[in-house]
Amino acid sequence: MTRVGPAGTKTVLIEDHTLFAESLEIAMTMEGYDVRRLPIPEAAASAPALLATVARIRPRIVLLDLDLGALGDGVPLINPLARMGANVVVVTASMDRARWGECVRYGARKAMSKTQPLNEILATVRRINRGLSVMDAAEREELLRLWAEHRQELQEHRQRLDALTTREREVLGHLMAGRAVRDIARISVVSEATVRTQVKSILAKLEVSSQLAAVGMAFHAQWQPPSTPRVS
Known part of the structure; x- marks a missing residue:
């Protein structure tokens, strides 16, 4: 049955920017979401432990940053999280839309900028919780095209370097x-x-x-x- 409200929906925040994470946590808690903000491990090798923690929580929604300090790039976390059944929303300071396309390619429902109003991020979470689409076909195709072009460019550069x-x-x-x-x-x-x-x-x-x-x-x-x- 399609959900119509937060009603304690389990949500996980994986974000190393403390002020932003706290603001998002407070706003979502006030709307009724069951929010868990996970501490960022101090080494990339700790990623499996972080994923294991998320698996135990079994969240419906995960809000994920891409630049996670010592943990490194958040992109490799997207596919494992999606395979757990979580709806991954990337919220990042990066404005690189090719990178956003990579996130979508690996299973993110949407990629958003941290510069967007908090209400827009919350609106995306609400739509996902209600089983609604958060990205139209045109936007998805554009992001995937940009990612594919970027990947091709990188391959060409690496061939020249080799x-x-x-x-x-x-x-x-x-x-x-x-x-x-x-x-x-x-x-x-x-x-x-x-x-x-x-x-x-x-x-x-x-x-x-x-x-x-x-x-x-x-x-x-x-x-x-x-x-x-x-x-x-």
């Missing part, structure tokens, strides 16, 4: 650490001209026009450089 030689990867790692060409040359015991040639090759392979763009691509793709010596 094409770098071992030495070029080392140089890019130095650039990511903020080191200048002269410092890289000193650490590597080679001439600055040699390093500049290597940088030029990196830019060509990554299809970018500046060191800043190359570094930005590497960070965006979450690429990990090989270990490089520290500047003494």
Whole structure:
């Protein structure tokens, strides 16, 4: 039977921003929801324990942040939560709609910005509790398209990064650490001209026009450089 009101509906908040979480908890409790705000673990390895706690509570609705401090990215929690039968609503400071699309892809009913009025978040919770839709087909398709395009772009960037030689990867790692060409040359015991040639090759392979763009691509793709010596 479709629910028509909170009536003690179990709701879990997974949110590391204390003030925002407290405001949401108070507002939902006043409306009659049975709200549990879970403490955020201090390590990513604690995610299974967090999920186990949610499973014991068996909430109908979970409000989930994406940037969870030491726990890391909240996206990997979405699918396990949805598989438990929870309706996951992502409430995030991120305005990256491709990231919102990733949330929807993995089972979130909706992704919302923390900048939206509290009443809009509460309205979404009410609709879910009543068994109503909270996202139309057009919005869903747009978010999934943005996520798919973003994923394709990341794959292309990683392929370019994988094409770098071992030495070029080392140089890019130095650039990511903020080191200048002269410092890289000193650490590597080679001439600055040699390093500049290597940088030029990196830019060509990554299809970018500046060191800043190359570094930005590497960070965006979450690429990990090989270990490089520290500047003494």
